[in-house]
Amino acid sequence: MHARTEDHTGVRMKRLRLERHLTQKAVVDLSGIPYSTYTKTEQGVLPATPAVIAAFARGLRIEVATVVGQPYADELRADELDILIRPIREALDVYDLGADPDLQPRRLEELNDDAEALLVAVRAGEIKKAASNVAGLIEEGTTTAHSLNTTEGWLTLASFYRTAYDVATKLGFSDLAQLSLARMDWASQRGSDAVLGGMYQYLRALAYLREGKFAIGQRLVARGLSTLQQADESREREVVTGQLHLGGAVMAGRAHDENQALSHLEEAERIAGTTGEAVKVHYLTFGPTNVQVHRVSVLAELDKYGEAVEATDGLAIPQDWPKSRISHHYAEVARAQMWTNQIEDSFESLRRARKAAPQQAKYHPTVRETYAGLEAAHRRLPESFLSFGSWLSSAGPQVA
Incomplete structure (x- = not known):
């Protein structure tokens, strides 16, 4: 069967509200969401935007993951991904045992070769492959780092921790992602790498972005930029600096601070002009293309969906771009197209997101929210729309 409309985020928001014995007016007062927007979101008339979800979570003092229904337990179990989480937790626990x-x-x-292969797997959308291997490699890397006590050993371990963060984030385990980041910081400090320290602040800021805690996220972006000033001048430092500005742009956009968002974008664009495409530098995919892609995301976060769609005109994705990043981009484009009533185009973008990285798309909240928003218009869409919903709510044939 296709995805059930009763499962949309608005229904969960209503259930969470009623569990706390709150009226819709009380939620509006607590969250700052406009009354009409909130009531229509509860009813499923309007899709739940990231900004609305974040405001609701802040107002009720609950996790964003609770609002969007992550982790998607039934699907994880069907794809045999749930059993891979506990070994990762256990591997993260032995960090200080020598x-x-x-x-x-x-x-x-x-x-080091394995660490590189994990980064490549995640960016190819092969989440299950990375999740299957990272726990054992963390254990092996922990022993090596403690035994050698060298910069190289600690930075290799930090890379394994980063993959644990990537896996946890993509599968919706926010607590595990935070723990992985803490371990990454612990290892990178022992490796004394200022660039990696700046990247840690970037990933940490993204975690707060997902939780809707924009003020903290913006402070972390500033700290990351400050940390990078301690590193020697290099293309690597410039790439991480530019990526921090892109993260700051999305953060400010979601907080509806247009001036700050555009300022970050302009600085990232300036830096990208000097670095060029730097897809493989820390696998951040930084460069002129990523600046254009982030412009689409920022305009959508500012609720300028028409401009976001226009910003995709002439945007050519390089052949060496990672599939995970392509999938994320098309999910963002689908959201903007849905809000501008380009229903067929929006569904086509969802299909492109799935084609690029099926494992990632299946567990991507934006894909699910956009699909729910298109559900009411399914009569205008092909039969494949229903099969897409079936894939979202069950084990998909592409998951290996």
Whole structure:
């Protein structure tokens, strides 16, 4: 069966409101969401935007993940992804126990190759592959880092922790993502790498963005930029600096601070002009294309959906762009198209998001929210719309 309309976020918002014995007016007062917007979101007339979800979560003092229904337990179980989470948690817990006497780790060069392969797998949308391998590699990397106590050993371990963060984020385990980030910071400090320290602040800011805590996120962006000033001048430093500005642009956009958002975008564009396309530098996909892609996202966050769609004109995605980033972009485009009533185009963008990285798209809140928003217009869409909903709510054939 296709995705059930009774499962949309507005229904969850209503249930969470009633559980707390609140009226719609009380929620509006607590959250600052306009009354008409809130009531229509509860009814499913309007899709729940990230800004509305964040405001609702802040007002009721609950997690954003609770509002959007993450992690999607039934689907994770069907895809046999849920059983991979506990080993990752356990691997993160042994960070300070020193070398495991029962482990005989391989050479650091081999572990570095594995760390690189994990980063590539995540960006290819192969989440299950990364999730299956990262726990064991964290354990091996932990023993190696403690045994060698070298910069290279600690930074390799930090890379494994980053993959744990990526997996946890994409599957909707926000607490595990936060723990992975804390471990990444712990290892990178031992590796004394200011650029990695700046990137840690960037990833941490994104975590707060997802939680709707924009003020904290903006402070973390500022801290990250300050941390990077301690690093030697290099293209690597410029790439991470530019990516921090892109993160700050989305943060400010979601907070509806247009001037700050555009200021971050302009600075990122300036930096991208000097770095060029730097897709593989820390696998941040930074460069002129990513600036254009983020402009689409920022305009959508500012509720300028028509301008967001226009910003896609002439946007050419490079062939070497990671599939995960392509999928995320098309999810954002689909949202903007839905809000401008370009129903067929929006569904086509969802299909492109799925085609690029099916495992990621299936667990992407924007994909699910946009699909729910299109549900009311399904009579104007092909039969494949219903099969897309079936795929969202069950095990998909592409998951390997």
